[in-house]
Amino acid sequence: MQAQSPEPVRARHGMVVSIHHDASDAGLEMLKQGGNAVDAAVAVGFALAVVFPQAGNIGGGGFMLIRDKHGKTHFLDYREKAPAAAWDNMYLDEKGNVIPRMSITGYKASGVPGTVAGLTYAEQHFGKLGLAKVMAPAIRLAEEGFTFSEEEVGTLHSANLAKFPTSHRIYQRDGNFYTPGEVFKQPELAATLRRIVADPTEFYKGKMAQQIADFEAKNGGLITAADLAAYEVKDRKPIEGNYHGYHIITSPPPSSGGIVLLESLGILTGYDLLKLGADRSAAQVNLITEAYRRAFMDRGDYLGDPDFMKMPLKEMANPKYHEAWRKTITVGKPTPSKDLVRPAGFMPPAPTVPPAKESTETTHFSVMDADGMAVANTYTLNFLFGSSVTVDGLGFLLNDEMDDFASKMGVPNGFGLIQGPANAIAPGKRPLSAMTPTIVTTKNHWYRKGKVRFVLGSPGGPTIISTVANNIISILDNHLNVQQAADAPRFHHQYLPDELSVEKKFPLDVVEQLKAMGYTIKRSGEFDEKNPGVWGDSELIAVDPKTGELLGGHDGRRKFGKAAGY
Secondary structure: OOOOOOOOOEOOOOEEEEOOHHHHHHHHHHOOOOOHHHHHHHHHHHHHHHHHHOOOOOEEEEEEEEEOOOEEEEEEEOEOOOOOOOOOOOOOOOOEEEEEOOOOOOOOOOOOOHHHHHHHHHHHHHHOOHHHHHHHHHHHHHHEEOOOOHHHHHHHOOOOHOOOOHHHHHHHHHOOOOOOOOOOOOHHHHHHHHHHHHOHHHHHHHHHHHHHHHHHHHOOOOOOHHHHHHOOOOOOOOEEEOOOEEEEEEEOOOOOOHHHHHHHHHHHHHOOOHHOOOOOOOOOOOOOOOOHHHHHHHHHHHHHOOOOOOOHHHHHHHHHHHHHHHHOOOOOOOOOOHHHHOOOOOOOOOOOOOOOOOOOEEEEEEEEEEOOOOEEEEEEEEEOOOOOEEEOOOOOEEHHHHHHOOOOOOOOOOOOOOOEEEEEOOOOOOOOEEOOOEEEEOOEEEOOOOOOOEEEEEOOHHHHHHHHHHHHHHHHHHOOOHHHHHHOOOOOOOOOOOEEEEEOOHHHHHHHHHHHHHOOOOOOOOOHHHOOOOOOOEEEEEEEOOOOEEEEEEEEEEEEEOOEEO
Protein backbone atom coordinates (compact mmCIF):
# COMPACT_ATOMS: atom_id res chain seq x y z
CA MET A 1 0.00 0.00 0.00
CA GLN A 2 1.35 3.45 -0.92
CA ALA A 3 2.35 5.66 2.03
CA GLN A 4 0.01 8.56 2.73
CA SER A 5 1.31 11.84 1.31
CA PRO A 6 1.43 14.88 3.59
CA GLU A 7 -0.89 17.78 2.89
CA PRO A 8 0.27 20.51 0.47
CA VAL A 9 1.88 23.64 1.92
CA ARG A 10 -0.67 26.48 1.95
CA ALA A 11 0.05 30.21 1.47
CA ARG A 12 -1.85 33.37 0.63
CA HIS A 13 0.62 35.65 -1.12
CA GLY A 14 3.25 33.66 -2.96
CA MET A 15 4.70 30.19 -3.41
CA VAL A 16 8.05 28.80 -4.54
CA VAL A 17 8.64 25.05 -4.95
CA SER A 18 12.07 23.68 -5.84
CA ILE A 19 14.39 20.75 -5.23
CA HIS A 20 16.52 22.66 -2.69
CA HIS A 21 15.32 24.44 0.45
CA ASP A 22 17.94 27.22 0.15
CA ALA A 23 16.86 27.95 -3.41
CA SER A 24 13.16 27.99 -2.43
CA ASP A 25 14.03 30.42 0.37
CA ALA A 26 15.92 32.63 -2.11
CA GLY A 27 12.79 32.92 -4.25
CA LEU A 28 10.55 33.52 -1.25
CA GLU A 29 12.91 36.30 -0.12
CA MET A 30 12.29 38.09 -3.42
CA LEU A 31 8.51 37.77 -3.13
CA LYS A 32 8.61 39.19 0.40
CA GLN A 33 10.67 42.15 -0.90
CA GLY A 34 7.89 43.01 -3.35
CA GLY A 35 9.29 41.14 -6.32
CA ASN A 36 7.13 39.28 -8.80
CA ALA A 37 7.23 35.63 -9.86
CA VAL A 38 10.01 36.28 -12.40
CA ASP A 39 12.20 37.95 -9.78
CA ALA A 40 11.70 34.93 -7.57
CA ALA A 41 12.35 32.49 -10.43
CA VAL A 42 15.61 34.16 -11.42
CA ALA A 43 16.73 34.12 -7.77
CA VAL A 44 15.93 30.40 -7.59
CA GLY A 45 17.75 29.70 -10.86
CA PHE A 46 20.99 31.35 -9.77
CA ALA A 47 20.73 29.88 -6.26
CA LEU A 48 20.37 26.36 -7.64
CA ALA A 49 23.59 26.94 -9.63
CA VAL A 50 25.26 27.17 -6.21
CA VAL A 51 23.43 24.63 -4.05
CA PHE A 52 22.45 22.00 -6.64
CA PRO A 53 25.46 21.69 -8.98
CA GLN A 54 24.22 18.30 -10.24
CA ALA A 55 21.71 20.16 -12.42
CA GLY A 56 21.32 23.77 -11.27
CA ASN A 57 23.65 25.74 -13.44
CA ILE A 58 25.04 28.71 -15.29
CA GLY A 59 26.83 26.35 -17.68
CA GLY A 60 23.72 24.72 -19.14
CA GLY A 61 20.40 25.91 -20.50
CA GLY A 62 16.66 25.50 -20.35
CA PHE A 63 13.18 26.90 -20.77
CA MET A 64 11.15 29.43 -18.79
CA LEU A 65 7.38 29.61 -19.28
CA ILE A 66 5.85 32.86 -18.00
CA ARG A 67 2.20 33.82 -17.68
CA ASP A 68 1.75 37.37 -16.39
CA LYS A 69 -1.11 38.70 -14.30
CA HIS A 70 -2.97 39.76 -17.46
CA GLY A 71 -2.77 36.30 -19.00
CA LYS A 72 -0.04 37.12 -21.53
CA THR A 73 2.42 34.28 -22.04
CA HIS A 74 6.09 33.98 -23.01
CA PHE A 75 8.28 30.96 -23.55
CA LEU A 76 11.94 31.86 -23.11
CA ASP A 77 14.12 29.35 -24.93
CA TYR A 78 17.63 29.55 -23.49
CA ARG A 79 18.54 26.06 -24.62
CA GLU A 80 22.19 25.34 -25.43
CA LYS A 81 23.36 25.57 -29.07
CA ALA A 82 25.85 23.40 -30.93
CA PRO A 83 29.19 25.18 -31.48
CA ALA A 84 30.02 26.32 -35.02
CA ALA A 85 32.71 23.63 -35.23
CA ALA A 86 30.20 20.83 -34.54
CA TRP A 87 29.36 18.40 -37.35
CA ASP A 88 26.87 15.60 -37.82
CA ASN A 89 29.31 12.67 -37.34
CA MET A 90 31.54 14.19 -34.68
CA TYR A 91 30.92 11.35 -32.20
CA LEU A 92 31.59 8.49 -34.63
CA ASP A 93 34.83 6.55 -35.10
CA GLU A 94 36.43 5.76 -38.46
CA LYS A 95 34.10 2.76 -38.81
CA GLY A 96 31.02 4.88 -38.27
CA ASN A 97 30.29 3.60 -34.76
CA VAL A 98 29.39 5.87 -31.83
CA ILE A 99 32.42 6.48 -29.58
CA PRO A 100 31.21 5.54 -26.08
CA ARG A 101 30.59 8.48 -23.71
CA MET A 102 32.22 11.07 -25.98
CA SER A 103 28.95 13.05 -26.15
CA ILE A 104 28.42 12.71 -22.38
CA THR A 105 31.74 13.32 -20.59
CA GLY A 106 34.58 15.71 -21.30
CA TYR A 107 35.41 18.83 -23.25
CA LYS A 108 33.67 17.98 -26.55
CA ALA A 109 30.32 17.16 -24.90
CA SER A 110 29.19 20.76 -24.30
CA GLY A 111 26.88 23.03 -26.19
CA VAL A 112 27.08 26.83 -25.87
CA PRO A 113 25.51 27.63 -22.45
CA GLY A 114 22.29 29.63 -22.40
CA THR A 115 21.36 29.92 -18.71
CA VAL A 116 23.01 33.28 -17.97
CA ALA A 117 21.45 34.81 -21.08
CA GLY A 118 18.04 33.32 -20.24
CA LEU A 119 17.86 34.31 -16.59
CA THR A 120 19.21 37.82 -17.15
CA TYR A 121 16.87 38.33 -20.13
CA ALA A 122 13.92 37.28 -17.95
CA GLU A 123 14.90 39.68 -15.18
CA GLN A 124 15.53 42.62 -17.51
CA HIS A 125 12.28 42.18 -19.46
CA PHE A 126 9.81 40.87 -16.88
CA GLY A 127 11.28 41.36 -13.39
CA LYS A 128 11.01 44.33 -11.04
CA LEU A 129 13.92 44.17 -8.60
CA GLY A 130 17.01 44.09 -10.82
CA LEU A 131 19.91 41.64 -11.05
CA ALA A 132 21.78 42.86 -7.96
CA LYS A 133 18.85 42.01 -5.68
CA VAL A 134 17.77 38.75 -7.27
CA MET A 135 21.32 37.38 -7.46
CA ALA A 136 22.25 38.42 -3.90
CA PRO A 137 21.06 35.14 -2.30
CA ALA A 138 23.11 33.05 -4.76
CA ILE A 139 26.24 35.12 -4.13
CA ARG A 140 25.70 34.83 -0.37
CA LEU A 141 25.29 31.05 -0.61
CA ALA A 142 28.47 30.76 -2.69
CA GLU A 143 30.55 33.02 -0.42
CA GLU A 144 29.26 31.99 3.01
CA GLY A 145 28.43 28.44 2.01
CA PHE A 146 25.54 26.11 2.71
CA THR A 147 25.27 22.95 4.78
CA PHE A 148 25.38 19.58 3.08
CA SER A 149 22.81 16.89 3.86
CA GLU A 150 23.63 13.19 3.67
CA GLU A 151 21.76 12.82 0.40
CA GLU A 152 23.69 15.69 -1.19
CA VAL A 153 27.20 14.53 -0.26
CA GLY A 154 26.43 11.10 -1.67
CA THR A 155 26.05 12.53 -5.18
CA LEU A 156 29.53 14.10 -5.05
CA HIS A 157 31.20 10.66 -5.14
CA SER A 158 31.11 10.77 -8.93
CA ALA A 159 33.85 8.93 -10.80
CA ASN A 160 33.47 11.39 -13.68
CA LEU A 161 34.16 14.44 -11.49
CA ALA A 162 37.40 12.79 -10.38
CA LYS A 163 38.64 12.73 -14.00
CA PHE A 164 38.93 16.53 -14.20
CA PRO A 165 41.32 18.34 -11.80
CA THR A 166 39.24 21.47 -11.16
CA SER A 167 36.05 19.48 -10.60
CA HIS A 168 37.93 17.03 -8.36
CA ARG A 169 39.33 19.94 -6.31
CA ILE A 170 36.07 21.89 -5.88
CA TYR A 171 33.49 19.14 -5.41
CA GLN A 172 35.62 16.34 -3.96
CA ARG A 173 38.37 18.24 -2.10
CA ASP A 174 40.92 16.21 -4.05
CA GLY A 175 39.55 13.01 -2.54
CA ASN A 176 38.87 14.25 1.01
CA PHE A 177 35.13 13.96 0.44
CA TYR A 178 32.61 16.20 2.17
CA THR A 179 30.53 14.70 4.94
CA PRO A 180 26.98 15.55 6.09
CA GLY A 181 26.81 18.75 8.13
CA GLU A 182 29.85 20.38 6.53
CA VAL A 183 29.62 23.82 4.95
CA PHE A 184 30.45 24.05 1.25
CA LYS A 185 31.86 27.39 0.02
CA GLN A 186 32.57 28.30 -3.62
CA PRO A 187 34.61 31.53 -3.80
CA GLU A 188 35.39 31.21 -7.53
CA LEU A 189 31.70 30.83 -8.38
CA ALA A 190 30.83 33.76 -6.09
CA ALA A 191 33.30 35.96 -7.99
CA THR A 192 31.79 34.83 -11.31
CA LEU A 193 28.28 35.67 -10.11
CA ARG A 194 29.45 39.14 -9.00
CA ARG A 195 30.87 39.75 -12.46
CA ILE A 196 27.54 38.75 -14.01
CA VAL A 197 25.71 41.22 -11.76
CA ALA A 198 28.10 43.98 -12.82
CA ASP A 199 27.78 43.16 -16.54
CA PRO A 200 25.77 40.13 -17.69
CA THR A 201 27.03 40.54 -21.26
CA GLU A 202 30.57 39.71 -20.07
CA PHE A 203 29.67 36.02 -20.06
CA TYR A 204 29.06 36.18 -23.82
CA LYS A 205 31.07 39.10 -25.21
CA GLY A 206 33.62 40.18 -22.60
CA LYS A 207 36.61 38.93 -20.64
CA MET A 208 34.67 36.01 -19.18
CA ALA A 209 33.68 34.83 -22.64
CA GLN A 210 37.35 34.86 -23.61
CA GLN A 211 38.25 32.92 -20.46
CA ILE A 212 35.71 30.24 -21.38
CA ALA A 213 36.92 30.12 -24.99
CA ASP A 214 40.59 29.91 -23.95
CA PHE A 215 39.78 27.08 -21.53
CA GLU A 216 37.94 25.19 -24.28
CA ALA A 217 40.75 25.70 -26.80
CA LYS A 218 43.40 24.55 -24.32
CA ASN A 219 41.52 21.30 -23.67
CA GLY A 220 40.27 20.43 -27.14
CA GLY A 221 36.72 21.69 -26.66
CA LEU A 222 34.74 23.33 -29.46
CA ILE A 223 33.13 26.43 -27.88
CA THR A 224 34.74 29.65 -29.13
CA ALA A 225 34.37 33.33 -28.28
CA ALA A 226 32.40 33.72 -31.52
CA ASP A 227 29.99 30.96 -30.44
CA LEU A 228 29.34 32.75 -27.15
CA ALA A 229 28.93 36.14 -28.85
CA ALA A 230 26.38 34.65 -31.27
CA TYR A 231 24.17 33.15 -28.54
CA GLU A 232 20.67 34.63 -28.22
CA VAL A 233 17.55 33.92 -26.17
CA LYS A 234 14.42 33.12 -28.17
CA ASP A 235 11.08 34.45 -26.89
CA ARG A 236 8.85 31.84 -28.50
CA LYS A 237 5.09 31.39 -28.54
CA PRO A 238 3.95 28.59 -26.21
CA ILE A 239 1.76 25.87 -27.65
CA GLU A 240 -1.70 25.52 -26.15
CA GLY A 241 -4.44 22.94 -25.94
CA ASN A 242 -7.35 21.76 -23.84
CA TYR A 243 -8.05 18.80 -21.60
CA HIS A 244 -11.32 18.12 -19.77
CA GLY A 245 -12.33 21.78 -19.83
CA TYR A 246 -8.95 23.13 -18.73
CA HIS A 247 -6.51 25.12 -20.85
CA ILE A 248 -2.92 23.87 -21.08
CA ILE A 249 -0.04 26.24 -21.87
CA THR A 250 3.14 24.36 -22.54
CA SER A 251 6.49 24.11 -24.30
CA PRO A 252 7.00 24.48 -28.07
CA PRO A 253 10.00 23.04 -29.97
CA PRO A 254 12.91 22.69 -29.47
CA SER A 255 11.07 21.05 -26.60
CA SER A 256 9.34 17.90 -27.74
CA GLY A 257 7.55 17.85 -24.41
CA GLY A 258 4.64 20.16 -25.03
CA ILE A 259 3.34 18.69 -28.27
CA VAL A 260 3.87 15.09 -27.06
CA LEU A 261 2.01 16.04 -23.87
CA LEU A 262 -0.91 17.52 -25.84
CA GLU A 263 -1.02 14.57 -28.25
CA SER A 264 -1.02 12.08 -25.37
CA LEU A 265 -3.78 13.92 -23.54
CA GLY A 266 -5.70 14.36 -26.78
CA ILE A 267 -5.74 10.60 -27.35
CA LEU A 268 -6.94 10.12 -23.76
CA THR A 269 -9.83 12.60 -24.00
CA GLY A 270 -12.01 9.83 -25.41
CA TYR A 271 -11.88 7.83 -22.16
CA ASP A 272 -13.39 8.29 -18.71
CA LEU A 273 -10.29 7.12 -16.87
CA LEU A 274 -11.72 7.31 -13.37
CA LYS A 275 -14.57 4.97 -14.34
CA LEU A 276 -11.99 2.39 -15.39
CA GLY A 277 -10.25 2.33 -12.02
CA ALA A 278 -8.33 4.35 -9.45
CA ASP A 279 -5.13 6.30 -10.03
CA ARG A 280 -2.33 3.89 -11.08
CA SER A 281 -4.78 1.03 -11.67
CA ALA A 282 -3.84 -1.43 -14.41
CA ALA A 283 -6.83 -0.37 -16.54
CA GLN A 284 -5.73 3.29 -16.47
CA VAL A 285 -2.04 2.54 -16.98
CA ASN A 286 -2.87 0.43 -20.03
CA LEU A 287 -4.63 3.25 -21.89
CA ILE A 288 -2.21 5.97 -20.77
CA THR A 289 0.75 3.84 -21.86
CA GLU A 290 -0.77 3.29 -25.29
CA ALA A 291 -1.24 7.05 -25.68
CA TYR A 292 2.42 7.63 -24.77
CA ARG A 293 3.57 4.92 -27.18
CA ARG A 294 1.87 6.65 -30.11
CA ALA A 295 2.89 10.21 -29.23
CA PHE A 296 6.53 9.20 -28.70
CA MET A 297 6.54 7.50 -32.10
CA ASP A 298 5.69 10.87 -33.64
CA ARG A 299 8.30 12.58 -31.46
CA GLY A 300 11.11 10.45 -32.80
CA ASP A 301 10.14 10.91 -36.43
CA TYR A 302 9.25 14.57 -36.69
CA LEU A 303 10.64 16.87 -34.01
CA GLY A 304 13.77 19.04 -33.89
CA ASP A 305 14.94 22.68 -33.76
CA PRO A 306 12.21 25.00 -35.16
CA ASP A 307 14.88 27.38 -36.48
CA PHE A 308 16.16 24.63 -38.79
CA MET A 309 13.04 22.82 -39.91
CA LYS A 310 9.27 22.84 -40.23
CA MET A 311 7.37 20.38 -38.01
CA PRO A 312 3.79 19.07 -38.27
CA LEU A 313 2.67 20.50 -34.91
CA LYS A 314 -0.87 21.32 -36.07
CA GLU A 315 -1.27 17.81 -37.37
CA MET A 316 0.01 16.31 -34.09
CA ALA A 317 -2.49 18.47 -32.17
CA ASN A 318 -5.44 17.64 -34.44
CA PRO A 319 -8.34 16.08 -32.45
CA LYS A 320 -9.30 13.99 -35.50
CA TYR A 321 -5.79 12.56 -35.57
CA HIS A 322 -6.12 11.73 -31.86
CA GLU A 323 -9.42 10.01 -32.57
CA ALA A 324 -7.81 7.98 -35.34
CA TRP A 325 -5.00 6.94 -32.99
CA ARG A 326 -7.61 5.96 -30.38
CA LYS A 327 -9.18 3.53 -32.83
CA THR A 328 -5.86 1.65 -33.00
CA ILE A 329 -5.89 0.97 -29.23
CA THR A 330 -7.28 -2.31 -27.93
CA VAL A 331 -8.44 -1.89 -24.33
CA GLY A 332 -6.63 -4.30 -22.03
CA LYS A 333 -3.80 -5.10 -24.46
CA PRO A 334 -0.54 -3.52 -25.58
CA THR A 335 0.17 -2.76 -29.22
CA PRO A 336 3.74 -3.96 -29.88
CA SER A 337 5.75 -0.96 -31.08
CA LYS A 338 7.08 -2.92 -34.06
CA ASP A 339 3.48 -3.42 -35.24
CA LEU A 340 2.33 0.16 -34.72
CA VAL A 341 1.07 1.83 -37.91
CA ARG A 342 0.39 5.56 -37.98
CA PRO A 343 -3.15 6.48 -39.15
CA ALA A 344 -3.09 7.49 -42.80
CA GLY A 345 -4.09 10.88 -44.12
CA PHE A 346 -2.94 13.15 -41.31
CA MET A 347 0.86 13.39 -41.20
CA PRO A 348 3.49 13.99 -43.89
CA PRO A 349 5.76 11.04 -44.73
CA ALA A 350 8.16 10.33 -41.86
CA PRO A 351 11.91 10.54 -42.55
CA THR A 352 13.38 7.06 -42.79
CA VAL A 353 15.56 5.96 -39.88
CA PRO A 354 17.78 2.88 -40.05
CA PRO A 355 16.69 0.06 -37.72
CA ALA A 356 18.51 -0.08 -34.39
CA LYS A 357 19.13 -2.52 -31.62
CA GLU A 358 17.66 -1.72 -28.76
CA SER A 359 19.63 8.57 -16.98
CA THR A 360 18.92 12.38 -16.13
CA GLU A 361 19.95 15.45 -14.16
CA THR A 362 17.64 18.33 -14.88
CA THR A 363 15.72 20.39 -12.34
CA HIS A 364 12.37 22.16 -12.35
CA PHE A 365 10.90 24.87 -10.13
CA SER A 366 7.50 26.56 -10.00
CA VAL A 367 6.62 30.05 -8.74
CA MET A 368 3.45 32.09 -8.26
CA ASP A 369 3.03 35.55 -6.80
CA ALA A 370 0.11 37.39 -5.19
CA ASP A 371 -0.99 38.95 -8.49
CA GLY A 372 -1.40 35.59 -10.20
CA MET A 373 1.80 35.74 -12.25
CA ALA A 374 3.17 32.22 -12.74
CA VAL A 375 6.55 30.85 -13.82
CA ALA A 376 7.40 27.25 -14.69
CA ASN A 377 11.14 26.80 -15.30
CA THR A 378 13.08 23.69 -16.25
CA TYR A 379 16.82 23.86 -16.89
CA THR A 380 19.61 21.35 -17.13
CA LEU A 381 23.20 20.22 -17.50
CA ASN A 382 21.77 17.00 -19.03
CA PHE A 383 23.41 14.14 -17.07
CA LEU A 384 24.64 14.25 -13.44
CA PHE A 385 27.09 17.21 -13.21
CA GLY A 386 26.85 17.61 -17.00
CA SER A 387 30.16 17.00 -18.79
CA SER A 388 31.87 16.90 -15.32
CA VAL A 389 34.16 19.67 -16.59
CA THR A 390 34.50 22.80 -14.41
CA VAL A 391 35.84 25.94 -16.12
CA ASP A 392 39.17 26.91 -14.52
CA GLY A 393 38.97 30.12 -12.50
CA LEU A 394 35.20 30.51 -12.95
CA GLY A 395 33.91 27.68 -10.76
CA PHE A 396 30.96 26.40 -12.82
CA LEU A 397 30.30 23.10 -14.60
CA LEU A 398 29.66 22.83 -18.33
CA ASN A 399 26.77 20.84 -19.79
CA ASP A 400 26.90 17.63 -21.82
CA GLU A 401 23.90 18.64 -23.88
CA MET A 402 25.36 17.49 -27.20
CA ASP A 403 24.14 14.00 -26.29
CA ASP A 404 20.59 15.25 -26.84
CA PHE A 405 21.30 15.36 -30.56
CA ALA A 406 21.18 12.19 -32.61
CA SER A 407 24.86 11.14 -32.72
CA LYS A 408 23.92 8.51 -35.31
CA MET A 409 20.55 7.92 -36.95
CA GLY A 410 18.67 5.06 -35.32
CA VAL A 411 21.10 4.63 -32.42
CA PRO A 412 19.63 5.42 -28.98
CA ASN A 413 21.04 8.37 -27.05
CA GLY A 414 21.90 8.31 -23.33
CA PHE A 415 18.20 8.12 -22.45
CA GLY A 416 17.47 5.27 -24.87
CA LEU A 417 15.59 7.54 -27.28
CA ILE A 418 15.74 6.66 -30.97
CA GLN A 419 15.92 9.91 -32.95
CA GLY A 420 15.59 10.81 -36.61
CA PRO A 421 17.33 13.16 -39.06
CA ALA A 422 15.30 16.10 -37.70
CA ASN A 423 17.55 16.10 -34.64
CA ALA A 424 20.93 15.58 -36.34
CA ILE A 425 23.90 17.66 -35.12
CA ALA A 426 24.45 20.94 -37.00
CA PRO A 427 26.36 24.15 -36.17
CA GLY A 428 24.25 26.62 -34.17
CA LYS A 429 21.40 24.15 -33.75
CA ARG A 430 19.52 23.58 -30.48
CA PRO A 431 19.09 19.91 -29.56
CA LEU A 432 15.64 18.45 -29.11
CA SER A 433 14.59 18.43 -25.46
CA ALA A 434 11.96 16.71 -23.34
CA MET A 435 11.74 19.57 -20.81
CA THR A 436 8.06 20.46 -20.38
CA PRO A 437 7.39 23.44 -18.10
CA THR A 438 3.59 23.77 -18.14
CA ILE A 439 0.85 26.02 -16.77
CA VAL A 440 -2.78 24.88 -16.59
CA THR A 441 -5.59 27.43 -16.39
CA THR A 442 -9.36 27.35 -16.30
CA LYS A 443 -11.05 27.60 -19.68
CA ASN A 444 -10.48 30.72 -21.77
CA HIS A 445 -13.55 32.70 -22.89
CA TRP A 446 -13.79 35.35 -25.58
CA TYR A 447 -14.33 37.99 -22.89
CA ARG A 448 -11.68 36.88 -20.37
CA LYS A 449 -8.59 34.78 -19.89
CA GLY A 450 -8.76 31.76 -17.65
CA LYS A 451 -7.20 31.75 -14.19
CA VAL A 452 -4.12 29.77 -13.26
CA ARG A 453 -4.93 26.47 -11.60
CA PHE A 454 -1.62 24.56 -11.73
CA VAL A 455 2.07 25.21 -12.38
CA LEU A 456 4.18 22.13 -12.97
CA GLY A 457 7.17 20.38 -14.55
CA SER A 458 9.87 17.83 -13.75
CA PRO A 459 13.36 16.64 -14.62
CA GLY A 460 14.01 13.14 -15.94
CA GLY A 461 14.99 13.07 -19.64
CA PRO A 462 12.11 11.63 -21.71
CA THR A 463 10.28 10.65 -18.51
CA ILE A 464 9.67 14.39 -18.00
CA ILE A 465 6.81 14.22 -20.49
CA SER A 466 5.10 11.24 -18.89
CA THR A 467 5.67 12.67 -15.39
CA VAL A 468 3.96 15.95 -16.32
CA ALA A 469 1.13 14.08 -18.07
CA ASN A 470 0.73 11.72 -15.12
CA ASN A 471 0.51 14.70 -12.76
CA ILE A 472 -2.19 16.35 -14.89
CA ILE A 473 -4.15 13.10 -15.14
CA SER A 474 -3.82 12.41 -11.40
CA ILE A 475 -5.15 15.88 -10.56
CA LEU A 476 -7.80 16.45 -13.24
CA ASP A 477 -9.05 12.89 -13.85
CA ASN A 478 -8.42 11.26 -10.48
CA HIS A 479 -8.81 14.27 -8.14
CA LEU A 480 -5.52 13.86 -6.25
CA ASN A 481 -4.13 16.99 -4.59
CA VAL A 482 -0.77 18.36 -5.75
CA GLN A 483 1.19 16.67 -2.98
CA GLN A 484 -0.39 13.29 -3.70
CA ALA A 485 0.26 13.77 -7.43
CA ALA A 486 3.90 14.67 -6.80
CA ASP A 487 4.44 11.57 -4.65
CA ALA A 488 2.50 9.02 -6.75
CA PRO A 489 4.63 6.17 -8.22
CA ARG A 490 5.63 6.82 -11.82
CA PHE A 491 5.43 4.89 -15.07
CA HIS A 492 6.72 5.63 -18.56
CA HIS A 493 6.72 4.34 -22.13
CA GLN A 494 8.57 6.01 -25.02
CA TYR A 495 7.77 3.75 -28.03
CA LEU A 496 11.32 2.37 -28.21
CA PRO A 497 12.58 0.38 -26.44
CA ASP A 498 9.22 -1.40 -26.20
CA GLU A 499 9.05 -1.67 -22.42
CA LEU A 500 6.89 -0.14 -19.73
CA SER A 501 9.16 1.36 -17.07
CA VAL A 502 7.87 1.69 -13.50
CA GLU A 503 9.44 2.96 -10.32
CA LYS A 504 10.49 0.42 -7.75
CA LYS A 505 7.66 1.42 -5.40
CA PHE A 506 5.02 0.96 -8.10
CA PRO A 507 2.35 -1.44 -6.72
CA LEU A 508 3.43 -5.02 -7.42
CA ASP A 509 -0.11 -6.29 -7.90
CA VAL A 510 -0.61 -3.76 -10.70
CA VAL A 511 2.74 -4.76 -12.23
CA GLU A 512 1.56 -8.39 -12.34
CA GLN A 513 -1.74 -7.38 -13.96
CA LEU A 514 0.13 -5.42 -16.62
CA LYS A 515 2.44 -8.36 -17.28
CA ALA A 516 -0.63 -10.55 -17.72
CA MET A 517 -1.92 -8.10 -20.35
CA GLY A 518 1.32 -8.65 -22.27
CA TYR A 519 3.55 -5.74 -21.24
CA THR A 520 7.29 -6.11 -20.78
CA ILE A 521 7.93 -4.38 -17.46
CA LYS A 522 11.19 -2.76 -16.39
CA ARG A 523 11.25 -1.95 -12.66
CA SER A 524 13.74 0.84 -11.92
CA GLY A 525 16.61 -0.29 -9.68
CA GLU A 526 15.02 -3.71 -9.22
CA PHE A 527 18.25 -5.65 -8.67
CA ASP A 528 20.09 -3.02 -6.62
CA GLU A 529 19.12 -3.00 -2.96
CA LYS A 530 20.54 0.49 -2.38
CA ASN A 531 18.95 2.04 -5.45
CA PRO A 532 15.64 3.74 -4.53
CA GLY A 533 14.45 3.14 -8.10
CA VAL A 534 12.87 6.55 -8.63
CA TRP A 535 13.05 9.24 -11.29
CA GLY A 536 11.82 12.79 -11.81
CA ASP A 537 11.05 15.52 -9.33
CA SER A 538 7.60 17.10 -9.48
CA GLU A 539 7.52 20.62 -8.05
CA LEU A 540 3.86 21.65 -8.23
CA ILE A 541 1.69 24.63 -7.36
CA ALA A 542 -2.11 24.62 -7.40
CA VAL A 543 -4.60 27.39 -6.73
CA ASP A 544 -7.48 26.39 -4.48
CA PRO A 545 -10.58 27.42 -6.50
CA LYS A 546 -12.62 27.99 -3.34
CA THR A 547 -10.21 29.99 -1.16
CA GLY A 548 -7.68 31.31 -3.69
CA GLU A 549 -4.88 29.90 -1.54
CA LEU A 550 -1.70 28.67 -3.18
CA LEU A 551 -0.93 24.99 -2.55
CA GLY A 552 2.65 23.81 -2.90
CA GLY A 553 3.57 20.17 -3.50
CA HIS A 554 7.26 19.29 -3.22
CA ASP A 555 8.26 15.83 -4.43
CA GLY A 556 8.91 13.57 -1.42
CA ARG A 557 11.61 11.70 -3.37
CA ARG A 558 14.03 14.59 -2.73
CA LYS A 559 14.45 15.24 0.97
CA PHE A 560 16.34 18.56 0.78
CA GLY A 561 13.77 20.51 -1.28
CA LYS A 562 10.64 22.29 -0.12
CA ALA A 563 7.58 24.33 -0.94
CA ALA A 564 8.01 27.79 0.59
CA GLY A 565 5.14 30.25 0.80
CA TYR A 566 3.83 33.16 2.84
